[in-house]
Amino acid sequence: MKHTKSLPKPSADVAGDAGHVDHPPRVGFFTDTSVCIGCKACEVACKEWNLVPDDGFDLLGMSMDNTGSLGASTWRHVAFVEQPVPLGAQTSGLAGLPTGTSAGTAAAEVVASRLRAAERGGGELGTSPLEVPEVPEDLGMPTFQRPGDGTGAESRTDFRWLMSSDVCKHCTHAGCLDVCPTGALFRTEFGTVVVQQDICNGCGYCVSGCPYGVIDRGVVDGRAHKCTLCYDRLHDGLEPACAKACPTDSIQFGELDELRERAANRVDQLHERGVTEARLYGADPDDGVGGTGAFFLLLDDPEVYGLPPDPVVPTRDAPAMWKAAGAAGAAFLTAGVAAFLGTRR
Amino acid sequence: MTRDRSTASLTDTTREQRMVPEAEFRSYYGRPVLKPPVWEWMVPAYLFTGGLAAGSAVLAAGADVTGRPSLRRAGRLGSLVALTASGVLLVGDLGRPERFHHMLRVAKPTSPMSVGTWIITAFSPGAGIAAIDELVPRRWRRTLLGRLLHRLARPAGMSAALVAPGLASYTAVLLSHTAVPAWKEAGEVLPFVFTGSAAAASGGLGMMFTPVDEAAPARWFAICGATMELTASRSMETRLGLIAEAYTTGRAHRLRRGSELLTVAGLVGTLLGRRSRTVSGAAGLALAAGSALQRFGVFEAGVVSAKDPKYTVVPQRERLERGLRASASVPGDEAVVGVDPDEPISRARSGGP
Numbered sequence: 001m002k003h004t005k006s007l008p009k010p011s012a013d014v015a016g017d018a019g020h021v022d023h024p025p026r027v028g029f030f031t032d033t034s035v036c037i038g039c040k041a042c043e044v045a046c047k048e049w050n051l052v053p054d055d056g057f058d059l060l061g062m063s064m065d066n067t068g069s070l071g072a073s074t075w076r077h078v079a080f081v082e083q084p085v086p087l088g089a090q091t092s093g094l095a096g097l098p099t100g101t102s103a104g105t106a107a108a109e110v111v112a113s114r115l116r117a118a119e120r121g122g123g124e125l126g127t128s129p130l131e132v133p134e135v136p137e138d139l140g141m142p143t144f145q146r147p148g149d150g151t152g153a154e155s156r157t158d159f160r161w162l163m164s165s166d167v168c169k170h171c172t173h174a175g176c177l178d179v180c181p182t183g184a185l186f187r188t189e190f191g192t193v194v195v196q197q198d199i200c201n202g203c204g205y206c207v208s209g210c211p212y213g214v215i216d217r218g219v220v221d222g223r224a225h226k227c228t229l230c231y232d233r234l235h236d237g238l239e240p241a242c243a244k245a246c247p248t249d250s251i252q253f254g255e256l257d258e259l260r261e262r263a264a265n266r267v268d269q270l271h272e273r274g275v276t277e278a279r280l281y282g283a284d285p286d287d288g289v290g291g292t293g294a295f296f297l298l299l300d301d302p303e304v305y306g307l308p309p310d311p312v313v314p315t316r317d318a319p320a321m322w323k324a325a326g327a328a329g330a331a332f333l334t335a336g337v338a339a340f341l342g343t344r345r
Numbered sequence: 346m347t348r349d350r351s352t353a354s355l356t357d358t359t360r361e362q363r364m365v366p367e368a369e370f371r372s373y374y375g376r377p378v379l380k381p382p383v384w385e386w387m388v389p390a391y392l393f394t395g396g397l398a399a400g401s402a403v404l405a406a407g408a409d410v411t412g413r414p415s416l417r418r419a420g421r422l423g424s425l426v427a428l429t430a431s432g433v434l435l436v437g438d439l440g441r442p443e444r445f446h447h448m449l450r451v452a453k454p455t456s457p458m459s460v461g462t463w464i465i466t467a468f469s470p471g472a473g474i475a476a477i478d479e480l481v482p483r484r485w486r487r488t489l490l491g492r493l494l495h496r497l498a499r500p501a502g503m504s505a506a507l508v509a510p511g512l513a514s515y516t517a518v519l520l521s522h523t524a525v526p527a528w529k530e531a532g533e534v535l536p537f538v539f540t541g542s543a544a545a546a547s548g549g550l551g552m553m554f555t556p557v558d559e560a561a562p563a564r565w566f567a568i569c570g571a572t573m574e575l576t577a578s579r580s581m582e583t584r585l586g587l588i589a590e591a592y593t594t595g596r597a598h599r600l601r602r603g604s605e606l607l608t609v610a611g612l613v614g615t616l617l618g619r620r621s622r623t624v625s626g627a628a629g630l631a632l633a634a635g636s637a638l639q640r641f642g643v644f645e646a647g648v649v650s651a652k653d654p655k656y657t658v659v660p661q662r663e664r665l666e667r668g669l670r671a672s673a674s675v676p677g678d679e680a681v682v683g684v685d686p687d688e689p690i691s692r693a694r695s696g697g698p
Contacts (some may be wrong), residue, residue: 062374069376079373112375121652123381175524181458182447201447202440204383205458208523208651213379222440303658306373310661310668314522314529315455321518321532328517328536329510335544335569336403336506340411343561 014172018187026191027234028293029243029251030259031165032266033305034278036250038064038163042076045245049230050075053220056129061111063161069306070166071126072216075227076242079305081162127216164305165251167242168193168214168227169282170293173313176206176215176226184224191256192229192293200224211289211311229293256293263297275299281307288312370662372654379524381651387438389644391431392516393546393637395465396539398427399513400547400570402472404563406506409475409499416563418479419554421502423547425476428469457519464511471505474498513543520647526657527591527650528643534584537577538639544570545608546636552615552629557622564615564625567632571612574639575605587659591650592642600642607635 015023046052055073060066063080070077115122117132124130170192177185177193184199185206195206195215202222206215215226230240238244243253252259260283270278281302282295288311302309372378382388405420436445449466453459478498485491517539521532528535548567552560578601582589591597611632618624650656 060374062376071380081373115375115377120377120381122376123379123652125376178455179458179522181451181453181456181462182444183451183453184447199444199447199450200441201444203448203458204438204440205456205523207380208382208384208525210380211524213377213524216380217383217440224440301371301662303371303378303654303662304373306376306378306654308378308657308661310665311524314524317529317532318455318457318518318522321521321536324533325514325518325536328540329514331537331573332400332513332540332544332570333403333510335573336400336407336509336566339404339548339562339565339569340407342565 014187014191015189020187020189023189023191026256026293027229027254028170028191028256028259028295029167029229029240029253030263030295030297031167032250032252032263032297033162033164034250034266034270034275034297034299035248036078036163036165037248038078038080038161039247040067040078041245041247042165042242042251043067043074043078045241046076046227049233049241050228052225053218055126058130060125060130061114068122068125068130070168070214070216070226071124071128072218072225073128074126075167075225077126077166079162079164079166081164081300081304083160083162083300084158085160086158123213123216128219160299162299162305164296164298165242165246166305166307167294168229169212169289169295170227170229171313172285172290172292173315174289175209175211175313175315176224178313178315179205179209181205188231188234190229190231190234192231192234194228194231195224195226197223197225209314211308211313213308227294260295263295266297270297288316370655370658372658375654377652378654378657379651381648382523382525383440384438384644386641387434389641390637391434391438392520392539392640392644393542394427394430394434395516396513396543396636396640397546397550397633398424398431398468398472399509400543400566401427401550402468402475402502402505402509404547404551404566405475406502407562408559409502411562413555413559413562416551416555416559419551420547421472421476421479423550423554424472424505428465428472431465457515457522461512461515461519464508464515468505468508468512471501471503471508473501475502475505510540513540520643523647524657525647525651526588526660527585527646530585530588530660531581531643534577534581535643537573538581538643541570541573541575541577542636542639545574545611546570546633548615549611549629549632549636553626553633557620557625560625561619563629564619567615567629568612571608571615571632571635574636575608575612578605578639588650588656591646591653591656595645595649597642597646597649600638600645604635604638604642607631607638611635 014026052075053073055071058066060068062068063082065078065080067074067077114130114132118124118130174193177187181203182199182201184196185193186196188194200223202217202224204217206224207217215224217224233240239253243251263280263283267278267280277299279298280295281298282292285291298305401420401424405417405424408416408420436442439445448462451459452463475498478494481491481494514536517535520528521535523529544566548563548570551563552567555563582593592601611628614624614628614631618628
């Protein structure tokens, strides 16, 4: 498809564009993954506050991540990535120690093969248990040998552990909101995107409309669910439950303009300290979704964390699609008329 | 990380596939980036019945005006049956079917499903009235109501025929207006596949239920439709790059090859068997079946492309790398800021799980 920008310039006032008068400033999350310690307090606080049902109890094999993904029953998800590289210019002091990756390619393939065998290819994670017909491959009893012990120092690697708490992005141009045919999804006065549960009829369009794979349809109640950025708490002047619970301020809540400034400073700071791989994700108002309300500081490519590298709201290409549909419809009607004109008796 | 999927696709090795090298990309434990569609078989089935309803309405209106009563009857009744089935399928696929009428709360141009809801709403009364006129028993035709219905039938059928192109084509936008790679990237070809498929199916239906001397317009409609479907469908496979793999491998590939075979067979039968009711009917059935398989094949390709992170990550990564280079002179245009293009550090240090 041609990638011409046909959406209006991202507005600084999303809530105003949605018809809110005298609304509060746009709020969002800045998730600084460089200080995330993977405690999952955000996952728990979110479930507790919003009464989100369980999404299945499973040992997934994805490092310490046993949630797997955002979904209808998971509105905060902490990703864990193990890599044989140092963090920034840090010397971990591991050179003399027998270390190695605990999640090797063999273990990763066990995870991937289970995902492929699942009905939705692992897309059910975060919504419902991963029901796989065959039993997981037996990896044997854990050994007490330290990584690298058997082979010697030459096989030892460096190590870093990336952790990142994922959440709904509350996009400036939100795919889910655009495609919702009932008006159940709406833009709040805070500039966030929320599902009205009494309106949603579970058509599932938003699930395919989201370029991040955030929103999903609940298995039990048949309606779409996702992060509300704690809409109820915002009304009472409270910060969202996940941000409140985060012990390292990896999740920062606030006015979006202020958060973006803070994030830019943090990237500069990290670069100065030698963590040159630090970069922001979703902070650019000129990206495919017009910038996100919840954005991230990442230490590797977005896809490593399960995020799309260059997401685009489907609505951007809508004019070209409708134009093609118009031409195809005209051809269809012409064929119909011609079929009768050409066969006059 | 690199994922080698060659073992998974060995069973279905095609020439097209061998020409596409295995893409290298990184992902989060091979987990999908997108949520695969929650829609099941009812949605592709509706794609077929919706197209059938639209095409049949066009044939019925034409037959009505040009005095072909049995083609008119077949078209009107076929349209109503397909429309009823569409309604059942659409409501049945909802997570909360009892709330189907919430679709009528709003009219939203940014939602193809909302647009489609109103297209169906505009189409249904005309198609319904025209079909009911065919069903009125002889003894009631003379009554006031019978005569009123009969007088309304032609304009009603016409109104349905005018909305029909919208009904036949919007479903392509419905699929393309998503983040699902195989549907999204096919956005400018898919409408031609779908309207062609709709014309082929409804032409086929007309051939099945109409004597051959009245079915000439149905045959021509089917020929035009089948040709358009075959051409557009093939062009999808050559235009989409990596994403074409979703169409040319696995179950989607088998369904669409089956569709192609049936459509070609139906096309040949239509051209050669126009004097034989049996050959014509069989050709019509083949065209309709080909159309149905096409819808299921396109649907399946989308589901596969959403389940495999490759289809999301690789094209976006390529785009980004092109964009990064291009935007060097336009600062602030990068989607990912803070990356120094001269030192692709994250690239060099790849090797996550």
